[in-house]
Amino acid sequence: EKEELIEEWQPEPLVPPVSKDHPALNYNIVSGPPTHIITVNGNECINFASFNFLGLLDNEKVKSAAQASLKKYGVGTCGPRGFYGTFDVHLELEERLAKFMRTEEAIIYSYGFATIASAIPAYSKRGDIVFVDEAACFAIQKGLQASRSNIKLFKHNDMTDLERLLKDQETEDQKNPRKARVTRRFIVVEGLYMNTGDVCPLPELIKLKYKYKVRIFLEESLSFGVLGEHGRGITEHFGINIDDIDLISANMENSLASIGGFCCGRSFIIDHQRLSGQGYCFSASLPPLLAAAAIEALNIMEDNPDIFQTLRVKCEQIHKALQGISGLKVVGESFSPALHLQLEESCGSRESDEKLLKRLVDYCMNRGIALTQAHYLEKEEKCVPPPSIRVVVTVEQTEQELDKAASLLKEAALSLLN
């Protein structure tokens, strides 16, 4: 009888079939480097889609630093940090990042996604409480899932909602003070949100931190190298003492045009990750040529602090130029280099919205402006943002190009959205 059961059981196929015209199946293939002028699917376009904010992707100095490192170290590191995978360039990069951000210590990861996804579970375990914004990016969500802590979502940038949750937690604590004494509490926010393009209200968060005794983890992937007078991120933007933030995590894949990520903060906090950060201990370290490129990029950022102002001016320009397109609304702060263009009126279903946006994007790509839709995994995200087109502003775009992009979008919207 048992043999019959074994015979009869039929599993599902390993993967469900994917239809040939699934929107995400056919990638845009870029021939050559993804720099300011990019060749996508054969069309030469101006790049408004890669997060190359400071234009360091094809900077000659960065490339020559990487070449020198390639000659000396080869490509890979052939080992995790604990087993002869620590190179002097890694140590140098960590020191430079700590000095730049004015914190005690920094730790490098070899992949941007793994940075925050390994940092959160290193501190927050089962039974701890994490208050996280609804619009947090996917890497944060995965880190929270791996940590098995209690997650409490608060409405995006809504400090009253967060305060309500914190007060509720306080009343819970009074019922069970013994448990409360060992339950750690964290707030996880992003400096500049990838999904909505706005900043978190950091000064209010600091007040809440000291009032309710919660620690703050700040994810600065988009705001590192963008906000602040010297590019130090949102703490410099608001003028806050960096020691007030427990952990700052960022990835080097946006402004620093390298690969990898880092966390910085006080040694008390960062040193713990060297033994319990999974993406750090159990994974090979960053290839030295990428670390050397990141060091050179940091040098350029320190030597030319006026690029941040230039970037901000361009962001304001494009933000203004994109206002008033009929049918599309601009989502994001005026100084955010990564904006979203959403449909003012939805067509009904997410799928049809996405198809419409794809036609807009194709229209622009055929006429020389490379744009992309923001892609999400609808079933996996906690709160899926509405479909949108991502517009990225970089320091290399000239005024004419910004104007061209704006007018092309207006044209596309007029012809396709009516």
Add this chain to the structure above:
Amino acid sequence: QKNGVSNGSLYKKTFIEHFEQAPMYVAVLTFLGFGVGTIFGYLRDFMRAWGLEKRNIAAEREQQKDFVPLYQDFENFYTRNLYMRIRDNWNRPICSVPGPQFDLMERITDDYNWTFRFTGRTIKNVINMGSYNYLGFAETDVNALKTVTIELQKYGTGICSTRQEMGTLDKHVELENLVAKFLGVEDAMVFGMGFATNSMNIPALVGKGCLILSDELNHTSLVLGARLSGATIRIFKHNNMQSLEKLLRDAIIYGQPRNHRAWRKIIILVEGIYSMEGSIVRLPELVSLKKKYKAYLYLDEAHSIGAVGATGRGVVEYFGMSPDDVDVLMGTFTKSFGAAGGYIAGKKDLVDFLRTHSHSAVYATSMCPPVAEQIIRAMKCLMGLDGTTQGLQRVRQLGKNTRYFRRRLHEMGFIIYGNDDSPVVPLLLYMPGKIGAFARRMLEKNIGVVVVGFPATPITESRARFCVSAAHTREMLDTVLNALDELGDFLHLKYSRYSKSSHPELYEENRLELED
């Protein structure tokens, strides 16, 4: 003791693995060693708490002293008291290419490993027995890296976008086609980080209502991927096919734990070569089990791709099987190819599904072009597409080096774990005191080794792990072996009760002579 093979007829060549148990007195002394360490640990903690001894660790901020403490005191007990004593054997910084020999930065400590400082000198030409450089592709030869240099100049170092948005370059397409051709499968997809390949794709393949059967000693990335997927996880004993068969039968007969509905699918997670044991997965038996019970097989070839098999195609070739037998072939490029990143290969349906649903394709940056070029040139070399036989020579040299190294260590009387053909060689040390002594003395002899203890290994089985490389010459291996001989006598590490003379059939001498 040799491990018995249950279905011997499935194996085309002899499969010999060793997992010898040490004599009882060793276990007793090991526990004693840890016990003494723990007692001293309590003593020191007590003295630190009462201010009799200086506190060397960083402390919480004054303003945040009344927050809930970030770390439980006991969590760090092991780190503070046992790990700190021998901490100088890990995280040793190097300042050259991690080839068969490398240069270490000299660092000394003034306060018993709490802080280090660099003297500025380098220890040159230390023999490297620790880096995962199986085929010797970690090199700085200008000719070898010519194409990588060109691509670095052309493409730069970053991508700044995800695969689904603007991050798929023509280089990625070229690499994926090459990987598929190399492995003999329909299609492949590459990712920027090996660890992330597992932790981001297993959740895409399985979800709630599925069953994951994972080996006891699987790598952290597989465990994390399995946990993030939300499926039920059951563990079978390491490389033990009877344990796996029992779990499979129970799963199909009894269904899901609470409602007894049938499982949606069953997936078996195994590795090609296990990095702490040096054992090779029993693939023929596994494939026959999987076919009988209609489960899916996910094979993580992080250490075995390039390192085993007649032409370096991994465990599938090593056992003479076809790549169609394995449903999901996963591997990393960090070990044998001297680069970084991972891949998943298999049928076109599988890869298409991953292109649309993998977390990495949507949210994580793609692999950077110079690294992709390094993999392309290494793979072309292995496949012979660059016109030389260098690739095949490297694989053969690795096989020769592995067998020679293992044979000599057995002859000397050390306890070595693992399969005779695996380039990962764990040498058992057992006692905590010997871990530090072994690594430090080997460094004095100019040999860099990797030692591992609790919690990466069971508490009584601390070991030193050697990674044989195709770039090691016979002289280098002999230097290492002589040093090990001396050190083994000095530290009394030769626990093995079997030496060559009593069991001549254990050593395949005829096979070695044929290769030479």
